[in-house]
Amino acid sequence: MKIASSSEMSLIELLHELGITAEAVLVSIDGKLIPETATIHEGQEVEIIYYKHVPPLSSPQEPRGHWKRAEYSSTCANCQSAPVIYLAYANQHLCPKHFKELFEKRVKRSIREYNMLTKGDRVGVALSGGKDSYALLHALSAVKESLPFEMVALTVDEGIPGYRDKAIQNAKKRCKELEIQQHVYTFREEHGKTIAEIAKEGKENLCSYCGVLRRKILNSKARELGMDKVAIGHNLDDVAQTAMLNLIRNEPLRFARFNEPLIENEKLIPRIRPLRDIREKEVAAYAFLHGHEYDSGCCCPHATSALRWSVRHELNSLEDQYPGTKSKIASSFNTLQAIVKDSVKDKKLKLKECSECGEPSSDEVCMGCKMLSDL
Ligand SMILES: [Zn+2]
Numbered sequence: 001m002k003i004a005s006s007s008e009m010s011l012i013e014l015l016h017e018l019g020i021t022a023e024a025v026l027v028s029i030d031g032k033l034i035p036e037t038a039t040i041h042e043g044q045e046v047e048i049i050y051y052k053h054v055p056p057l058s059s060p061q062e063p064r065g066h067w068k069r070a071e072y073s074s075t076c077a078n079c080q081s082a083p084v085i086y087l088a089y090a091n092q093h094l095c096p097k098h099f100k101e102l103f104e105k106r107v108k109r110s111i112r113e114y115n116m117l118t119k120g121d122r123v124g125v126a127l128s129g130g131k132d133s134y135a136l137l138h139a140l141s142a143v144k145e146s147l148p149f150e151m152v153a154l155t156v157d158e159g160i161p162g163y164r165d166k167a168i169q170n171a172k173k174r175c176k177e178l179e180i181q182q183h184v185y186t187f188r189e190e191h192g193k194t195i196a197e198i199a200k201e202g203k204e205n206l207c208s209y210c211g212v213l214r215r216k217i218l219n220s221k222a223r224e225l226g227m228d229k230v231a232i233g234h235n236l237d238d239v240a241q242t243a244m245l246n247l248i249r250n251e252p253l254r255f256a257r258f259n260e261p262l263i264e265n266e267k268l269i270p271r272i273r274p275l276r277d278i279r280e281k282e283v284a285a286y287a288f289l290h291g292h293e294y295d296s297g298c299c300c301p302h303a304t305s306a307l308r309w310s311v312r313h314e315l316n317s318l319e320d321q322y323p324g325t326k327s328k329i330a331s332s333f334n335t336l337q338a339i340v341k342d343s344v345k346d347k348k349l350k351l352k353e354c355s356e357c358g359e360p361s362s363d364e365v366c367m368g369c370k371m372l373s374d375l
């Protein structure tokens with residue numbers, strides 16, 4: 001969405017007039033990211049980038065939280081360059097160079113803290129072509145210099161015309177540029193049906209079909225390729241949303257198996273989330289600074305998870321008022337995870353092999369095969 005300012009005003013005032021929360025958007029002028037504390041001159045055109053489906057609030061509200069506290073700054077906290085991002089929770093303005101440095105440092109820290117990688121690991125990076133996976137690919141390439149591991153990109157084409165084809169083109173281009181080997185798998189070939197065809201059958205919760213069937217492909221292909229880990233682009237917002245959803249849906253056991261499966265199984269390739277401590281907005285900015293192109297309304301046309309969408313919206317609003325909320329939820333999630341995991345340790349949990357496809361499963365037939373037979 002492009003908007004020309006009618007008078008000189010701060011970006012915060014402009015966003016406020018539009019009823020948009022600061023945590024939810026990035027703003028650029030002529031393709032260059034600007035911090036939300038910037039001043040917009042009369043007639044200047046700014047582009048507001050929604051990096052996921054976040055609607056403007058129905059009616060403009062009083063500016064709240066860190067918008068009021070945000071101090072204007074024309075220079076980066078670490079050098080004299082112009083800042084492109086304002087980190088409210090740290091009250092810091094950063095230029096592209098220092099923001100990228102901080103970002104990669106934090107990815108490295110998470111990798112160490114959660115023991116995600118061992119030297120020489122072979123990592124399959126789930127690359128959808130969206131901003132999260134794109135940022136993940138770039139951050140891992142950067143981190144690889146000091147922590148040697150091998151990586152290939154794994155792309156799953158669910159078959160969503162107009163949405164996925166473009167993302168897949170992007171993903172291919174990136175891999176070429178970064179000289180990373182890429183494997184592409186399609187729902188059509190692996191499951192016999194595209195998600196668009198599944199959608200036509202009027203299934204509810206299409207997002208869970210898509211998620212389960214995509215994971216099934218990622219796990220089996222990563223195993224076939226001899227990968228030690230699958231890296232996915234979940235960011236701090238995803239983690240905080242998942243934590244809240246587990247509570248809202250009364251699924252406390254899911255806390256226990258977020259970081260790693262409850263039972264080790266050689267057919268199950270461990271999943272790692274190197275971006276788990278980084279806010280979505282920063283992931284979006286990092287991807288943008290690496291040339292990721294945004295489509296306005298860049299969302300899956302079949303997205304149906306209304307609950308996650310509401311939770312996401314509420315968390316953005318809370319984060320605006322109380323910077324640091326998302327990290328605190330994610331930390332509680334970690335603590336709870338350890339406790340729940342400990343308490344189920346002695347319960348006999350067995351992982352079988354699905355009688356249809358041979359993938360690890362807690363039931364006789366795995367969720368993916370159940371879904372497929374249901375179609
Ligand atoms: Zn700087």
Ligand SMILES: [Zn+2]
Pocket residue numbers: 354355356357358359365366367368369370
């Ligand atoms: Zn199965």
